[in-house]
Amino acid sequence: xxxxxxxxxxxxxxxxxxxxxxxxxxxxxxxxxxxxxxxxxxxxxxxxxxxxxxxxxxxxxxxxxxxxxxxxxxxxxxxxxxxxxxxxxxxxxxxxxxxxxxxxxxxxxxxxxxxxxxxxxxxxxxxxxxxxxxxxxxxxxxxxxxxxxxxxxxxxxxxxxxxxxxxxxxxxxxxxxxxxxxxxxxxxxxxxxxxxxxxxxxxxxxxxxxxxxxxxxxxxxxxxxxxxxxxxxxxxxxxxxxxxxxxxxxxxxxxxxxxxxxxxxxxxxxxxxxxxxxxxxxxxxxxxxxxxxxxxxxxxxxxxxxxxxxxxxxxxxxxxxxxxx
Amino acid sequence: xxxxxxxxxxxxxxxxxxxxxxxxxxxxxxxxxxxxxxxxxxxxxxxxxxxxxxxxxxxxxxxxxxxxxxxxxxxxxxxxxxxxxxxxxxxxxxxxxxxxxxxxxxxxxxxxxxxxxxxxxxxxxxxxxxxxxxxxxxxxxxxxxxxxxxxxxxxxxxxxxxxxxxxxxxxxxxxxxxxxxxxxxxxxxxxxxxxxxxxxxxxxxxxxxxxxxxxxxxxxxxxxxxxxxxxxxxxxxxxxxxxxxxxxxxxxxxxxxxxxxxxxxxxxxxxxxxxxxxxxxxxxxxxxxxxxxxxxxxxxxxxxxxxxxxxxxxxxxxxxxxxxxxx
Numbered sequence: 039x040x041x042x043x044x045x046x047x048x049x050x051x052x053x054x055x056x057x058x059x060x061x062x063x064x065x066x067x068x069x070x071x072x073x074x075x076x077x078x079x080x081x082x083x084x085x086x087x088x089x090x091x092x093x094x095x096x097x098x099x100x101x102x103x104x105x106x107x108x109x110x111x112x113x114x115x116x117x118x119x120x121x122x123x124x125x126x127x128x129x130x131x132x133x134x135x136x137x138x139x140x141x142x143x144x145x146x147x148x149x150x151x152x153x154x155x156x157x158x159x160x161x162x163x164x165x166x167x168x169x170x171x172x173x174x175x176x177x178x179x180x181x182x183x184x185x186x187x188x189x190x191x192x193x194x195x196x197x198x199x200x201x202x203x204x205x206x207x208x209x210x211x212x213x214x215x216x217x218x219x220x221x222x223x224x225x226x227x228x229x230x231x232x233x234x235x236x237x238x239x240x241x242x243x244x245x246x247x248x249x250x251x252x253x254x255x256x257x258x259x260x261x262x263x264x265x266x267x268x269x270x271x272x273x274x275x276x277x278x279x280x281x282x283x284x285x286x287x288x289x290x291x292x293x294x295x296x297x298x299x300x301x302x303x304x305x306x307x308x309x310x311x312x313x314x315x316x317x318x319x320x321x322x323x324x325x326x327x328x329x330x331x332x333x334x335x336x337x338x339x340x341x342x343x344x345x346x347x348x349x350x351x352x353x354x355x356x357x358x359x360x361x362x363x
Numbered sequence: 364x365x366x367x368x369x370x371x372x373x374x375x376x377x378x379x380x381x382x383x384x385x386x387x388x389x390x391x392x393x394x395x396x397x398x399x400x401x402x403x404x405x406x407x408x409x410x411x412x413x414x415x416x417x418x419x420x421x422x423x424x425x426x427x428x429x430x431x432x433x434x435x436x437x438x439x440x441x442x443x444x445x446x447x448x449x450x451x452x453x454x455x456x457x458x459x460x461x462x463x464x465x466x467x468x469x470x471x472x473x474x475x476x477x478x479x480x481x482x483x484x485x486x487x488x489x490x491x492x493x494x495x496x497x498x499x500x501x502x503x504x505x506x507x508x509x510x511x512x513x514x515x516x517x518x519x520x521x522x523x524x525x526x527x528x529x530x531x532x533x534x535x536x537x538x539x540x541x542x543x544x545x546x547x548x549x550x551x552x553x554x555x556x557x558x559x560x561x562x563x564x565x566x567x568x569x570x571x572x573x574x575x576x577x578x579x580x581x582x583x584x585x586x587x588x589x590x591x592x593x594x595x596x597x598x599x600x601x602x603x604x605x606x607x608x609x610x611x612x613x614x615x616x617x618x619x620x621x622x623x624x625x626x627x628x629x630x631x632x633x634x635x636x637x638x639x640x641x642x643x644x645x646x647x648x649x650x651x652x653x654x655x656x657x658x659x660x661x662x663x664x665x666x667x668x669x670x671x672x673x674x675x676x677x678x679x680x681x682x683x684x685x686x687x688x689x690x
Binding site: 095096201202203204231232233234235236237239240243258260261262264265266284285288298299300301302303304305306307308309310314316317318320321 | 529561627631632640
């Protein structure tokens with residue numbers, strides 16, 4: 039309940055113990071035989087105008103979490119509070135109302151733009167749904183394109199005429215069209231080259247400074263997350279293992295998984311010799327996650343208790359879920 | 364004499380829209396027991412270089428129109444199809460980016476490795492058919508063990524879809540290394556993998572290169588991977604090599620404005636950079652590349668000469684008018 043009160047002041051969105059299980063069907067009658075524990079009790083809060091980074095390897099549930107947070111996927115448990123209002127169960131008109139205020143930018147700008155729509159239609163669609171028409175619509179679209187570094191002459195073109203970076207700019211223009219308070223950025227730069235990635239990251243930071251949106255930055259690229267976010271959570275197999283201020287996490291990682299993840303990133307400096315923590319094995323299946331701490335089969339510091347009991351995420355600002363602490 | 368010397372290689376693709384000049388005079392060499400990194404952004408011609416070396420460019424639409432590829436003093440562009448087939452997989456082998464799609468889904472891992480052994484291994488020549496098969500299977504299991512797979516017998520009998528991405532890439536490496544090649548071409552070997560798995564695979568590749576005395580041509584867009592694994596590096600832009608040299612030299616003091624731009628554009632895990640410098644614009648279209656230096660429309664130091672004349676690779680190090688010619 040304390041969180042609820044805090045939520046009304048400077049928090050834009052808050053997730054409490056959010057869960058999403060996907061059924062695995064099998065057998066002759068396609069009965070539900072098991073569940074994929076994609077998101078298994080994740081709690082975060084994102085402040086107004088803040089960028090919150092969510093990192094993890096493929097299959098850890100980052101994207102599912104982002105989509106569940108926006109109610110694009112129905113949660114199976116937990117609560118979502120947006121701007122002081124519980125939106126876990128809202129429906130119909132109320133939900134549509136809320137959707138205006140939160141938007142998403144997807145990973146692949148090549149598949150997230152309708153190839154048969156002109157840029158004017160793509161960027162203008164969210165505005166049209168909000169009752170903006172005719173000349174106003176046209177002007178607003180021009181403004182939006184200018185904001186993301188494109189111009190009026192692009193309006194009547196189709197997506198295939200643009201490069202990857204330009205398309206991602208279009209996706210961003212579409213996302214900010216309705217003046218949202220919160221945007222989920224789901225790996226917005228991983229399909230792009232580094233020189234273009236830098237352009238997009240700079241654009242995102244610039245837009246945030248001007249428009250004051252909160253971002254949830256989902257990425258597997260630790261350096262990108264470090265660059266753009268103020269706070270970071272590290273996810274492993276559907277759970278957050280460590281959370282805190284970006285500087286603290288990157289300077290002094292506590293959880294063995296975070297340490298290994300950071301040490302695994304290749305650094306563009308040939309003289310740099312680092313103590314690399316090599317993890318053995320692969321990420322286990324989220325259908326049957328390991329008992330106790332989910333990281334224990336790959337953890338170099340594993341103890342008896344890790345195999346039996348699951349550690350809780352302890353601490354307030356800086357929290358870590360590990361029996362070592 | 365270096366193991367591999369690529370000279371003035373030109374590969375064009377003839378399409379409806381026009382001729383794509385994918386490689387426009389690429390020259391570099393890979394020394395004995397050296398790892399050479401080839402870096403650049405999407406579409407700069409890295410993979411086309413790799414495919415041209417082994418003559419795997421689909422023809423049509425592609426064609427190698429000029430240049431030479433000297434491998435152990437033999438020009439691979441001139442040898443017969445049979446000869447090149449004998450070289451591929453034995454003396455030069457390749458690892459690809461997507462391990463899952465590079466492996467054949469309807470054969471087991473063991474069968475695929477054994478096939479390579481049966482095709483190329485000289486030791487098996489005098490054996491009977493049955494013995495050959497048994498020997499090849501034993502060799503593939505050994506190869507899987509060498510790449511650090513825990514239960515090689517079981518994995519050898521598995522199909523690619525049963526394995527994770529990291530395991531598939533290990534199997535690919537086993538397949539590539541089983542005939543003890545003198546040159547390994549690795550085309551983005553870790554791009555499809557997670558960082559923790561990437562670290563495992565890079566570590567493994569370094570070990571194997573040492574063990575088998577192989578040379579490597581590593582193609583990647585990740586500058587971090589190059590810094591950690593390569594001895595030399597060549598930076599490509601729009602079908603040309605614009606800078607090359609020893610890894611330490613190039614990373615400590617990048618000369619070409621493009622290389623500098625790339626280095627400044629990557630965010631760092633180790634410290635937060637104030638603002639990322641980006642390179643304006645995007646990679647040019649190779650049907651109609653810009654005149655003069657191909658980087659000039661994006662270059663912050665552009666001069667008159669850059670638009671008119673193409674710079675050569677001055678001192679074999681950098682192709683930029685800032686460093687040579689009419690200074």
